[in-house]
Amino acid sequence: MKLSTKVAELTRIIEPAVAACDVALWGVEFVPQGRRSLLRIYIEALPEDKAQDKQVTIEDCSAVTHQVSGILEVHDPIAGEYVLEVSSPGFDRAFFVSEQMQDYIGQTISLRLIQAIGQGSDKRRKVTGKLEQMSEESLNLTTNDGEQFTIAFSNIDKANLVYEDE
Incomplete structure (x- = not known):
């Protein structure tokens, strides 16, 4: 299970922005699709919050989307257009x-x-x-x-x- 160089770079850039939203980064998927790529970020509750049965909310996803968008604008690590998705890993988590x-x-x-x-x-x-x-x-x-x-x-x-x- 080795991360691609691009995913490792994106993870390094994105992780502090996710942490600033009081959630944990579970993983990053980057799928280049011609002129429009897909960047999917999975987040989950912090370990201490999971112990209290707290789950990732839509508000958490929205906050992370806002934070990460700002960071990506500054660093500009993705050439061309891309779609940013933020979600929890779900029941069938990767x-x-x-x-x-x-x-x-x-x-x-x-x-x-x-x-x-x-x-x-x-x-x-x-x-x-x-x-x-x-x-x-x-x-x-x-x-x-x-x-x-x-x-x-x-x-x-x-x-x-x-x-x-x-």
């Missing part, structure tokens, strides 16, 4: 760094891999299963049919939590 998964051990995650895993004709680049444990370099996952995989973080292109209604 993970941007491996450390974010730590709180979700025991839950189901979905991964899109860079290199296929598995044996012979059963190779796959997408795998979904219960996150069993994590180390510095990899995670262990068990699929619904009992297959177990150890997957290096460097082989993960995209990771999401799978929402399960309890």
Whole structure:
């Protein structure tokens, strides 16, 4: 799970503006789309606020949009036009760094891999299963049919939590 150079630069610029709004930056997505790019920022409640069951509000998203817009006008890191979206990560949250998964051990995650895993004709680049444990370099996952995989973080292109209604 490696951030692109552009996303790392945007994160560095955006993070102080988000913090000024008393919320935490969960992640940044930048999708160049020809002449009009998309910049999507995910925010969540600060850890001390989450402990009190506080959630991100529309007002938080609006405040972050206002703050980040000002910072982006000054730094001008995106060539051409772009659309700015700010939201909470939601129930099916994307993970941007491996450390974010730590709180979700025991839950189901979905991964899109860079290199296929598995044996012979059963190779796959997408795998979904219960996150069993994590180390510095990899995670262990068990699929619904009992297959177990150890997957290096460097082989993960995209990771999401799978929402399960309890």
